[in-house]
Amino acid sequence: VKVEGRAWRTIWEEGAGVGVIDQTLLPHRLEVRHLASLEEVAQAIRAMVVRGAPLIGVTAAYGVALAMRADASDAVLARAVEVLGATRPTAVNLRWALEKMAAALGPVAVAARAEVALATARGLAEDDVEVCRRIGAHGAALLGTVPRRGEVLQVLTHCNAGWLGCVDWGTALAALYQWVDAGHAVHVWVDETRPRNQGASLTAWELGAHGVSHTVIADNVGGHLMQHGMVDVCLVGADRVTRRGDVANKVGTYLKALAAQDNGVPFWVAAPRSSVDARLLDGVKEIEIEQRDGRELSHVTGRLPDGTLATVEVLPPGARAANYGFDVTPARLVTGLITEDGLFPATESGLARLLS
Numbered sequence: 001v002k003v004e005g006r007a008w009r010t011i012w013e014e015g016a017g018v019g020v021i022d023q024t025l026l027p028h029r030l031e032v033r034h035l036a037s038l039e040e041v042a043q044a045i046r047a048m049v050v051r052g053a054p055l056i057g058v059t060a061a062y063g064v065a066l067a068m069r070a071d072a073s074d075a076v077l078a079r080a081v082e083v084l085g086a087t088r089p090t091a092v093n094l095r096w097a098l099e100k101m102a103a104a105l106g107p108v109a110v111a112a113r114a115e116v117a118l119a120t121a122r123g124l125a126e127d128d129v130e131v132c133r134r135i136g137a138h139g140a141a142l143l144g145t146v147p148r149r150g151e152v153l154q155v156l157t158h159c160n161a162g163w164l165g166c167v168d169w170g171t172a173l174a175a176l177y178q179w180v181d182a183g184h185a186v187h188v189w190v191d192e193t194r195p196r197n198q199g200a201s202l203t204a205w206e207l208g209a210h211g212v213s214h215t216v217i218a219d220n221v222g223g224h225l226m227q228h229g230m231v232d233v234c235l236v237g238a239d240r241v242t243r244r245g246d247v248a249n250k251v252g253t254y255l256k257a258l259a260a261q262d263n264g265v266p267f268w269v270a271a272p273r274s275s276v277d278a279r280l281l282d283g284v285k286e287i288e289i290e291q292r293d294g295r296e297l298s299h300v301t302g303r304l305p306d307g308t309l310a311t312v313e314v315l316p317p318g319a320r321a322a323n324y325g326f327d328v329t330p331a332r333l334v335t336g337l338i339t340e341d342g343l344f345p346a347t348e349s350g351l352a353r354l355l356s
């Protein structure tokens with residue numbers, strides 16, 4: 001994508017490491033960070049300097065490559081996979097990418113590993129771009145079939161399923177970009193997505209940079225909008241999809257899906273095949289939900305009138321905060337999955353076809 005005329009990806013090779021956009025500073029500052037070691041990559045994923053299921057996977061792959069550059073022994077390979085695998089639990093793309101790296105490097109002689117690791121990580125990054133482009137194409141075609149009440153298609157999205165969560169394009173937002181690029185009109189309701197505000201700070205920034213009409217809403221507004229016929233379709237991403245189509249995504253997604261069903265609004269999930277965890281069936285019972293530091297809930301960072309960033313506390317001192325990062329939307333509430341291979345029902349047979 002382009003931001004102010006310059007082409008960007010979220011991660012790129014740079015010297016002996018990788019460059020990434022520091023997403024903790026958006027929308028206030030577009031700054032890049034250089035990551036030069038396994039430890040720096042792991043910390044960047046933990047601290048959400050990079051985030052979003054596909055991007056976490058690709059970044060972890062580069063983390064393995066950086067570890068191999070320093071020491072390509074079996075012990076370091078195993079340690080890199082373990083350290084990176086423990087950074088964030090819910091997005092299965094992380095495990096998927098680490099398994100790809102381990103499978104590619106295991107049989108390779110130690111002396112050749114650094115080179116193979118870099119080539120494999122680069123391959124995963126390039127594949128992600130193409131996969132997201134294809135998700136966008138299938139998603140844009142789908143948008144053309146969604147019944148709409150007015151001239152302008154009204155879409156509601158949650159969290160950030162755009163290019164910032166991937167290497168380029170995005171998943172749910174890729175569909176919107178391709179729809180808009182084809183000359184169609186859209187307006188996007190952007191859930192702010194507490195506690196970290198990925199909607200307000202990342203999705204709104206991305207959509208603005210691409211010239212897509214949007215309005216940020218507080219997290220609990222979607223139900224009201226749907227009751228009043230102001231949403232034609234909900235479109236979200238996913239961090240993990242079970243083999244029967246249950247979807248883990250940013251916390252709050254489930255409530256939007258319930259409201260969508262109650263109001264007859266289609267609820268589509270855009271995700272690559274790498275987000276499907278075929279080992280799991282029942283997402284509510286089986287998907288590990290990340291719980292993060294309560295400080296993300298108790299404190300909010302924003303821009304002061306002089307442009308400096310400040311973090312303020314919004315809870316009474318000492319109040320306990322429970323910070324669940326994700327929730328699971330059961331397959332029965334999902335209209336369908338938009339993948340790189342087309343549209344699939346969120347059912348066991350639909351997923352089996354996608355994976356076959």
Ligand code: MRU
Nearest residue numbers: 051052053159161165237238250
């Ligand atoms: O905690 P995050 O910011 O990594 O969560 C991201 C999401 O929930 C996204 O909606 C999901 O990964 C889809 S990614 C394109």
